[in-house]
Amino acid sequence: xxxxxxxxxxxxxxxxxxxxxxxxxxxxxxxxxxxxxxxxxxxxxxxxxxxxxxxxxxxxxxxxxxxxxxxxxxxxxxxxxxxxxxxxxxxxxxxxxxxxxxxxxxxxxxxxxxxxxxxxxxxxxxxxxxxxxxxxxxxxxxxxxxxxxxxxxxxxxxxxxxxxxxxxxxxxxxxxxxxxxxxxxxxxxxxxxxxxxxxxxxxxxxxxxxxxxxxxxxxxxxxxxxxxxxxxxxxxxxxxxxxxx
Amino acid sequence: xxxxxxxxxxxxxxxxxxxxxxxxxxxxxxxxxxxxxxxxxxxxxxxxxxxxxxxxxxxxxxxxxxxxxxxxxxxxxxxxxxxxxxxxxxxxxxxxxxxxxxxxxxxxxxxxxxxxxxxxxxxxxxxxxxxxxxxxxxxxxxxxxxxxxxxxxxxxxxxxxxxxxxxxxxxxxxxxxxxxxxxxxx
Numbered sequence: 524x525x526x527x528x529x530x531x532x533x534x535x536x537x538x539x540x541x542x543x544x545x546x547x548x549x550x551x552x553x554x555x556x557x558x559x560x561x562x563x564x565x566x567x568x569x570x571x572x573x574x575x576x577x578x579x580x581x582x583x584x585x586x587x588x589x590x591x592x593x594x595x596x597x598x599x600x601x602x603x604x605x606x607x608x609x610x611x612x613x614x615x616x617x618x619x620x621x622x623x624x625x626x627x628x629x630x631x632x633x634x635x636x637x638x639x640x641x642x643x644x645x646x647x648x649x650x651x652x653x654x655x656x657x658x659x660x661x662x663x664x665x666x667x668x669x670x671x672x673x674x675x676x677x678x679x680x681x682x683x684x685x686x687x688x689x690x691x692x693x694x695x696x697x698x699x700x701x702x703x704x705x706x707x708x709x710x711x712x713x714x715x716x717x718x719x720x721x722x723x724x725x726x727x728x729x730x731x732x733x734x735x736x737x738x739x740x741x742x743x744x745x746x747x748x749x750x751x752x753x754x755x756x757x758x759x760x761x762x763x764x765x766x767x768x
Numbered sequence: 769x770x771x772x773x774x775x776x777x778x779x780x781x782x783x784x785x786x787x788x789x790x791x792x793x794x795x796x797x798x799x800x801x802x803x804x805x806x807x808x809x810x811x812x813x814x815x816x817x818x819x820x821x822x823x824x825x826x827x828x829x830x831x832x833x834x835x836x837x838x839x840x841x842x843x844x845x846x847x848x849x850x851x852x853x854x855x856x857x858x859x860x861x862x863x864x865x866x867x868x869x870x871x872x873x874x875x876x877x878x879x880x881x882x883x884x885x886x887x888x889x890x891x892x893x894x895x896x897x898x899x900x901x902x903x904x905x906x907x908x909x910x911x912x913x914x915x916x917x918x919x920x921x922x923x924x925x926x927x928x929x930x931x932x933x934x935x936x937x938x939x940x941x942x943x944x945x946x947x948x949x950x951x952x953x954x
Contacts, residue, residue: 672817673841676833677855677900687843687854 557739562746565739569747574723582725583751585643586712590705592644593651597700601659611660622653630715639719643726646715647708654704662696663689694767701759709752725751769793770814770831770904770934775823777809784809787823790951792904796935798945801953807938808838810953811908814936834900836907840893844882848872851881852896859899867895871918871925886913894922904934911939920944 540559547558557565569575604611626646633645670688679687716726725748732741770792777785784806792814799807812818813825815833842851852864868877871891881889894910907926911919923944926935937945 669837669839669841670843672815673835673837674855676815676817676835678832679855680857683854687846687850691843691845 554736554738557742561739562742565737566743566746569728569740569743575728578723578725578728579747579751581721581723582643582713582716582748583755585724586647586708587755589644589647589649589712590651590708592648593704593708594655594701596648597652597655597657598659601656601663604656604660605663614656618653618656621649626650626711626714627718629711630718633715634719639721642715642719642721643712643724647712650707650711651704654707655700658696658700659693662693666692690767697763697767698760701763702756705756705759706752709748709755713748769826769828771824771826772810772813773824773826775810775813775820775825777806777813777818777820779809785813785820785953788953789823792934792936792951794934796930796937796945796948798942798948798950799936799938799953800940800942800950802940805953807953808908811835811906811936811938814906828903831904832902834897834902834905836890836893836897836910838908838912840889842881842889842893842896845880847878847880848884848892849877851892852899855896856899856901858901864899867899867925867929868892870928871895871921887915887918890914891918891922894926898926898929902933904936905930906936908938910937911941 544558544560547553547556547561550556553561600610600614604614629646629649630642633642633649637645666689671684674684674688713724713726713729716724717730718726720727720730725744728744729741729748732738732744772788772790775785775788776783788806788810790810799810801807809818813820814827815835816827843854846854848868849861849864852859852868853861856864865877871894872888876884876888876892881892884892890910890913894907897905897907905926910926911922914922935948937948939945942950
């Protein structure tokens with residue numbers, strides 16, 4: 524059953540790659556659109572330069588750190604808001620503003636305040652924070668009140684309340700927040716790198732490919748960014764699944 | 769000693785308790801009355817989970833309760849054994865397993881609560897309450913869904929594990945509970 528599913532996914536991917544190749548052949552202009560073969564060749568060429576891996580590693584590291592900061596801040600403030608209506612009311616406009624401010628505005632502010640080397644970290648945390656805050660707060664607010672009453676009567680330890688009542692209730696909210704936040708953090712983080720131009724970063728590679736009109740190289744960098752976000756998201760989801768089991 | 773003095777409690781303008789008074793001193797008490805009369809409301813008031821609209825509730829400070837709620841309130845995705853250990857820090861795994869075996873089939877400890885039948889869940893909720901270190905045990909309709917044999921065994925289990933604590937049971941069926949002091953809720 525699983526093999527059948529994998530075959531189906533592989534066939535779908537191959538069809539999309541074929542559509543991409545056909546479009547590239549029809550357009551017949553590698554500056555407008557490079558085909559998958561050219562892109563893979565560009566990727567192989569990038570891999571031969573050690574600084575490529577340093578750039579990918581630096582971007583992944585900064586995005587992950589920003590994601591973690593967003594997770595910790597979002598979760599911590601969601602717990603405080605859950606426990607205190609005053610804190611919740613105080614934070615609601617702040618979170619709404621953060622959610623609605625364009626990413627580019629954050630990037631510019633982060634560049635002014637912290638310089639290009641920290642822009643990825645700041646932007647990915649600012650993007651992740653409201654996602655975790657909203658999801659965790661929603662998960663906490665739908666926690667079964669009757670089970671919490673039971674825990675109160677039995678004087679359950681906080682650690683056990685978290686393990687047996689809060690985590691099962693939060694599980695689906697945490698999973699969807701992680702899935703959403705990691706993708707958004709990568710997108711925002713790399714956008715910030717394209718604008719801020721920190722040395723050795725995926726965004727910087729993208730920018731250089733763009734000014735050189737090297738479309739295949741640009742697509743190769745994009746492919747790396749997509750794959751990195753996909754692999755990291757899967758890895759974190761796997762860890763979370765194990766922890767919440 | 770627990771004392772309820774002229775307690776009034778309404779839900780959505782429906783008066784459930786109207787100037788209700790009762791004293792629970794020591795030993796066992798049976799809160800008796802037809803369904804919907806306010807027995808569970810009494811229990812929730814004593815546990816401090818709801819507040820009275822009027823009247824006074826006298827409960828000693830630091831009084832510890834163990835309870836079997838009407839809706840079980842078990843961790844459905846956890847095993848029967850975990851359900852007991854999660855709320856009973858002083859109970860060993862062996863003691864919990866032995867208690868489960870007293871009322872439920874031998875292989876129940878490792879089964880998830882969600883997989884148990886209604887009657888088995890009820891008995892598990894009773895076991896969890898009886899093993900809890902407390903000053904008073906409150907059992908809200910503990911025999912619901914039990915056949916006569918299981919009911920008898922559950923009553924024997926409650927007596928065995930009571931250890932001199934104050935016991936409050938709500939039930940509309942007095943069989944096997946003749947020695948309890950009856951308090952009518954009406």
